[in-house]
Amino acid sequence: MNELLVAFKQTKYKVPGHGPRNLHVLKKALMDLEDQMESEMYGKGKIIVEFHEKMANFLGKEAAVFFPSGTMAQQIALRIWCDQKGIKRAAYHPLSHLEIHEENGLKELHQIETVLLADKNRVIEFEDVVGMEEEVACLLLELPQREIGGQLPDYSTLEAISAYCKEKGIKLHLDGARLLEILPYYEKTASEVCSLFDSVYISFYKGIGGIAGAILAGDTSFIEESKVWKRRHGGDLISLYPYFLSADYYFDKRVGKMEQYYAEAKELAHFYNQCDGVSTIPQVPVSNMFHVHFDAPAKVMEIILADIYKESGIGLSAYVREVSKTASYFEIGIGDLYAEVPDDELIEAFKLLDKKMKSRNELHKRD
Amino acid sequence: MNELLVAFKQTKYKVPGHGPRNLHVLKKALMDLEDQMESEMYGKGKIIVEFHEKMANFLGKEAAVFFPSGTMAQQIALRIWCDQKGIKRAAYHPLSHLEIHEENGLKELHQIETVLLADKNRVIEFEDVVGMEEEVACLLLELPQREIGGQLPDYSTLEAISAYCKEKGIKLHLDGARLLEILPYYEKTASEVCSLFDSVYISFYKGIGGIAGAILAGDTSFIEESKVWKRRHGGDLISLYPYFLSADYYFDKRVGKMEQYYAEAKELAHFYNQCDGVSTIPQVPVSNMFHVHFDAPAKVMEIILADIYKESGIGLSAYVREVSKTASYFEIGIGDLYAEVPDDELIEAFKLLDKKMKSRNELHKRD
Numbered sequence: 154m155n156e157l158l159v160a161f162k163q164t165k166y167k168v169p170g171h172g173p174r175n176l177h178v179l180k181k182a183l184m185d186l187e188d189q190m191e192s193e194m195y196g197k198g199k200i201i202v203e204f205h206e207k208m209a210n211f212l213g214k215e216a217a218v219f220f221p222s223g224t225m226a227q228q229i230a231l232r233i234w235c236d237q238k239g240i241k242r243a244a245y246h247p248l249s250h251l252e253i254h255e256e257n258g259l260k261e262l263h264q265i266e267t268v269l270l271a272d273k274n275r276v277i278e279f280e281d282v283v284g285m286e287e288e289v290a291c292l293l294l295e296l297p298q299r300e301i302g303g304q305l306p307d308y309s310t311l312e313a314i315s316a317y318c319k320e321k322g323i324k325l326h327l328d329g330a331r332l333l334e335i336l337p338y339y340e341k342t343a344s345e346v347c348s349l350f351d352s353v354y355i356s357f358y359k360g361i362g363g364i365a366g367a368i369l370a371g372d373t374s375f376i377e378e379s380k381v382w383k384r385r386h387g388g389d390l391i392s393l394y395p396y397f398l399s400a401d402y403y404f405d406k407r408v409g410k411m412e413q414y415y416a417e418a419k420e421l422a423h424f425y426n427q428c429d430g431v432s433t434i435p436q437v438p439v440s441n442m443f444h445v446h447f448d449a450p451a452k453v454m455e456i457i458l459a460d461i462y463k464e465s466g467i468g469l470s471a472y473v474r475e476v477s478k479t480a481s482y483f484e485i486g487i488g489d490l491y492a493e494v495p496d497d498e499l500i501e502a503f504k505l506l507d508k509k510m511k512s513r514n515e516l517h518k519r520d
Numbered sequence: 521m522n523e524l525l526v527a528f529k530q531t532k533y534k535v536p537g538h539g540p541r542n543l544h545v546l547k548k549a550l551m552d553l554e555d556q557m558e559s560e561m562y563g564k565g566k567i568i569v570e571f572h573e574k575m576a577n578f579l580g581k582e583a584a585v586f587f588p589s590g591t592m593a594q595q596i597a598l599r600i601w602c603d604q605k606g607i608k609r610a611a612y613h614p615l616s617h618l619e620i621h622e623e624n625g626l627k628e629l630h631q632i633e634t635v636l637l638a639d640k641n642r643v644i645e646f647e648d649v650v651g652m653e654e655e656v657a658c659l660l661l662e663l664p665q666r667e668i669g670g671q672l673p674d675y676s677t678l679e680a681i682s683a684y685c686k687e688k689g690i691k692l693h694l695d696g697a698r699l700l701e702i703l704p705y706y707e708k709t710a711s712e713v714c715s716l717f718d719s720v721y722i723s724f725y726k727g728i729g730g731i732a733g734a735i736l737a738g739d740t741s742f743i744e745e746s747k748v749w750k751r752r753h754g755g756d757l758i759s760l761y762p763y764f765l766s767a768d769y770y771f772d773k774r775v776g777k778m779e780q781y782y783a784e785a786k787e788l789a790h791f792y793n794q795c796d797g798v799s800t801i802p803q804v805p806v807s808n809m810f811h812v813h814f815d816a817p818a819k820v821m822e823i824i825l826a827d828i829y830k831e832s833g834i835g836l837s838a839y840v841r842e843v844s845k846t847a848s849y850f851e852i853g854i855g856d857l858y859a860e861v862p863d864d865e866l867i868e869a870f871k872l873l874d875k876k877m878k879s880r881n882e883l884h885k886r887d
Binding site: 173174175176177178179180183186187188189190191192194220221222223224225226228255256257258261262263358364365366381382384385386387388389390391392393394395396398 | 540541542543544545546547550553554555556557558559561587588589590591592593595622623624625628629630725731732748749751752753754755756757758759760761762763765
C-alpha cells in the first residue's frame with residue numbers, strides 16, 4: 154500500500170464517499186430483513202418482481218430488470234436496438250464506459266461498431282448528433298459524463314437531441330449510472346429525464362452506495378428481450394438478492410439526499426478552487442462529483458497530501474493520478490461522509506493545501 | 521402455487537436438498553465474518569486472492585478465478601480454446617447446459633458452432649470422440665451428465681478420452697458443476713480428476729449449497745485471458761464477495777459430506793425402485809443425484825404425491841415434470857436434509873407410495 158493511501162486510511166475524517174466498502178455495508182442492509190424471506194429464482198419471485206416494479210415506476214418506464222452489472226445491461230441495450238434496426242452501429246462519447254472500461258465487449262461479443270461523438274474534453278452537443286455522417290441504430294448519452302469530471306449538457310440540448318433521434322428513428326439510451334445525482338441540477342424528476350430516452354440504465358453503487366448491480370428500464374418488449382440476453386451473458390443468476398435487496402435498502406436511504414450531496418459538492422469545489430495551483434472540473438459541479446486538478450505531478454501531490462492528512466486528520470482523497478509530468482488529478486464523489494467533517498477543521502485543511510501548494514510553486518519557479 | 525408444492529412446503533421432513541433458499545443461507549455464512557472485512561475491488565484484494573488460491577490448489581490447477589455464473593465461465597472457456605486453435609467449433613453432449621439452458625449464448629455471443637456427441641439418453645463414450653467427423657477446438661464433458669439423471673462414464677473412459685484429446689490437440693474442458701459429488705464414486709481426489717482436463721468449472725450452489733457462483737480453473741495464461749472475457753461479459757463486478765464468501769463457507773462445511781450424500785442417494789434410490797411403477801436413473805446412483813421416473817402422468821402423480829405428503833409428513837419432491845402422456849419424473853439431489861428424516865417414517869412414506877401406485881395401476885389396467 155502506498156504512503157498516501159496509508160495516511161488517508163488513518164485520518165479521522167474522510168471527505169468523499171459513504172465510507173469503506175466492507176462487509177458491514179451488506180450486513181446492515183440485510184439486518185432487518187426476515188431470515189425466512191425466500192430467494193428469487195432466476196429472475197422470478199415476489200421480492201425481485203416488486204423491486205422491478207418499483208424501479209420501473211420510479212423511472213417512468215413500462216418495465217425494468219435488475220442486472221449484476223451496468224456493463225452487461227448497456228451492451229445488451231445497444232445490441233437490442235442494433236438488431237431491431239438491422240444496423241450494427243452505435244454512437245457515444247469517446248470516453249464512454251463502453252469504450253474505455255469494458256475490454257471492447259461491445260465489439261468482441263456483439264460485433265457492434267462505434268461512432269465517437271464530440272471531443273474527449275467536452276460533452277456531446279446537438280451539433281455533434283446532427284453532424285453524424287454514419288448511420289447508427291442508437292445513441293448513448295452518459296449523464297453526467299464521468300471521465301471529464303461529471304459534466305452535463307443543457308437540458309434543452311437533451312430535449313433537442315431526443316426530438317431529433319425520434320424523428321430520425323435513432324434509439325436513445327441513457328447511461329444513467331449517476332442519474333439520481335444530476336436531478337437536483339436539472340430540477341427534474343427521474344421519470345421526466347427518462348421520458349427523453351428509449352432505454353435507461355442506473356447504477357446502485359455510485360451515489361446510492363450499494364454493493365453492485367444495475368437496473369435497465371424501457372418498454373416491456375425491450376425488457377423481455379433483455380432478459381434473454383441476460384441469460385446469454387451469464388447474468389441470469391439463480392439468486393441476485395444479495396445485490397438487489399441491498400440496492401433497494403440504500404436507494405430508500407439515499408434517494409432523498411442527492412440535493413444535499415450536490416450542495417456539498419459545490420461547497421467543496423469552491424474550497425479547492427481557492428487554493429494555489431488547484432482547479433476543479435467542472436468549476437461549479439452539476440452533481441455530487443467533480444475532478445480536482447493540480448499543477449504538480451502525482452509524486453509531488455502524494456507527498457503534499459499525505460502531509461496534510463497527518464497534520465489535519467482530514468483525508469481528501471485516497472489516491473492521485475498522473476495527467477502529465479507536470480499535472481495530476483483525482484475524482485471526488487460526495488456521499489454521507491462529507492456531512493460528518495467539522496467545517497472549521499475542513500477549512501484548516503484547505504489552508505494547509507493552499508500554503509503547501511504556494512511554497513511548492515515558489516520552489517518550482519526557482520528551479 | 522400448485523397443490524403439490526403447497527403440500528410439500530407443509531411437510532415436517534423434506535427428503536432432497538439442504539433446505540429453503542432463503543436469506544438465512546446468506547446471513548449464516550456472513551455471521552462470523554468481521555464487519556470490517558474489506559470488499560475486493562474488481563477481482564483484486566486479499567479476500568478474493570486467497571479464495572482463488574485455495575480453489576486452484578484444491579483443483580490441482582495453476583490458477584482459478586471466481587465467476588458470478590457457470591454459464592459465463594464455460595462460454596468463456598470454450599471461446600478461449602476456440603480462439604487459440606483458430607477453429608470456432610466445440611463438441612459436447614446434446615443435453616449440455618450450454619445447448620439447452622443458455623439461450624444459445626455460445627452461438628449468439630461467441631459464434632461458436634457445436635458438434636453434439638452421443639445420443640441424448642447416454643453419456644459420451646470414447647467411440648463418440650474418436651468417431652467425430654468435424655474438427656473441433658475443444659470438447660466439453662459434463663460429469664455427471666445432469667439431464668439424464670447424473671450418469672457417468674467409467675473412469676478409464678475419461679482417461680482414454682483425455683489421452684486422445686491430448687494427442688489430437690483438442691482441449692478438454694470439464695463441466696464440473698457437480699464435480700465434488702462424483703469423487704466418492706470414482707474414488708479420486710478433485711485434482712486427480714482435473715488433471716485429465718485443460719480447464720475446469722465447478723459450481724457452488726449444487727451439492728455445496730451456496731448462493732450462486734462458480735470457479736474456473738486452469739493454466740495461469742488461460743485464467744488471465746478469462747478475466748478479460750469476464751469483464752467483456754459484464755461479470756467483473758466491483759464486489760462479488762456476497763457470493764464467494766458464502767461459497768467458501770459452504771464449501772468448508774460440505775466438501776467432506778459428499779461420501780455421505782452419495783450413500784444416502786443409493787439408499788433412497790433403492791426405496792424408489794422397490795415401488796410399483798417407479799424406477800430411478802441411474803438405477804444405482806453414482807453421485808448425490810438421480811432421476812425418479814413414474815409410469816403415470818404428471819397430473820396423476822401430483823395427486824398421489826400430495827396425498828402421501830399429507831399422510832406421512834414427508835416431502836419427496838416439490839414438483840413433478842411431464843415426460844409423456846403416460847410418464848413423469850423428478851430430480852433428486854441429496855443434501856443435509858436427508859439425514860434428518862427418521863428412517864421408520866421414511867419407510868412408511870414409501871409403503872404408501874408403493875400402495876398408491878399399485879392401486880392406481882390396477883385401476884388404470886381396468887380402464
